[in-house]
Amino acid sequence: MHAFSVSAPDAGQHWNPQDYAIDAGFVPVLGGAAVRLLAPRAGERILDLGCGDGVLSSELALSGAHVTGVDASPELVNAARARGIHAELMDGHALRFTAQFDAVFSNAALHWMRAPDRVLEGVRRALRPGGRFVGEFGGHGNVARIIAAVQAARAAHGHGSSPFAWYFPTAEAYADRLHQHGFTVELIETVQRPTPLPTGVAGWLRVFAAPLLEDLSQPDREQVRQAAAGLLSDLPRDAQELPLADYVRLRFQASVR
Template sequence: MVPAMSTDDKWSAQRYNTNASFVYSPQYTSPTLNLLAPQPGERILDLGCGSGDLTIDSLLPAVLPGGGIVGLDSSSSLLFKARQNLSSSSSVSPSDKANLSWIKCDGHDLASLGKDGEFDAVFSNAALHWMKRDPQKVVDGAYGLLKSGGRFVGEMGGALNMVGVRSALHSILADDGVDASKVDPWFFPTPEVYRAILEKAGFRVESCDLIPRPTPLPTGLRGWLETFAFAFLDALPSPADREAVIDEVCRRLEVDMKHDVGDGGEGKWTVMYVRLRFKACKD
């Protein structure tokens, strides 16, 4: 039985898949998956699995036969879509679908799962930067879930990620009397900061690096803001105010982020993603 979607869930699976499919595209996820190097028979937790596209298409096939994946996310909307995606997948056999399960859980609450030492690996793609309240608690939880010899591999937003966009949101909201620092949901650490968090949890860090990644946006900056900037926009009193902020962010950033494509095209938006990619082991 699929649980009802929470009314306070700000995520929209439809917007996510339409405006941000690059998040789980092979073009951008292959390096982190190669660092993970999942093997048949392994049991892996996908921390922040979203709508499950990467979980179903890349992680599950890699651990078969004999392995299993648990996809975990805090969004009911995204997990509802993930279950739909698995049910309708023609590339996964009915018997293999039983090796993938879903859990609704905040990443800060991994210790509540009661699965200490169950997983060969914890994997996370484009999710850890949303777990800002207590990053140490998230990493401690991942450590506890791993077997001895297990690994924690992930990619998240790092220092300078979305440079320009974030500062524009802060500046424009300040003009409207809103302190954006109180609603900003993102944690974009330097490698030094995140390495220290991993080591404090007990991990041996094999790698922790920043990777600049200019990223074209399929529906422009407006689509990106509508999908990911809800914490900022929801601090405003009306839909009209939110639209005005989106318009102003796009106006200010067009000169740097929108580029001609030639042949009379309208131009394409590209933003500067800076990813922090890491591998850490539990000895």
């Protein structure tokens, strides 16, 4: 999978590991840039924040690092454990570690954690002196076209706009927040990354759009998803004719003294 699954209690998202592997297996595959930035080393203790089903946790462990994963989804924690990962059920807003890790890593998860100051407090506390915080998540403008289509489909069917919003900050805003929590920012950048959807727009909406539809009945959710997919039928496509979602990633590396 990876790691969108640590979320605020009101995010309205539930994860099925089998569905996720089918519809969103691209997420850990595209997490390689963040793993390379982390550059895990043998013997290090690394916290994978929002570990999901443990795909990238397993990759980190190949370096010889000792990896602990945390996620708010019981189903995904169990899936990570089935891969041999030491994984704990834990909300990313309430990390229970003190000076235990050389690094905290997070891929495609932090935008689900909509109280970022609480997250950063926990990350800062979990790190040992000299530790680093490395990750990638949705940046400002991420999937803006998809979100607009869902909201338009809701309105067209008389439901009004969803109040839900992911945390998609600008690089400047997140760098400032890191500084406020005692981090030194070594790298932060916004990356425009059009992303092919292997099971199409319908698969993406099925897996990720639940918080935007949480207030609707099941039939209304399906109606809105179908309408939104129709609005997105003209998305650009890659060489394999897969629709390209307008992903924008925020990638960063920071450290503490």
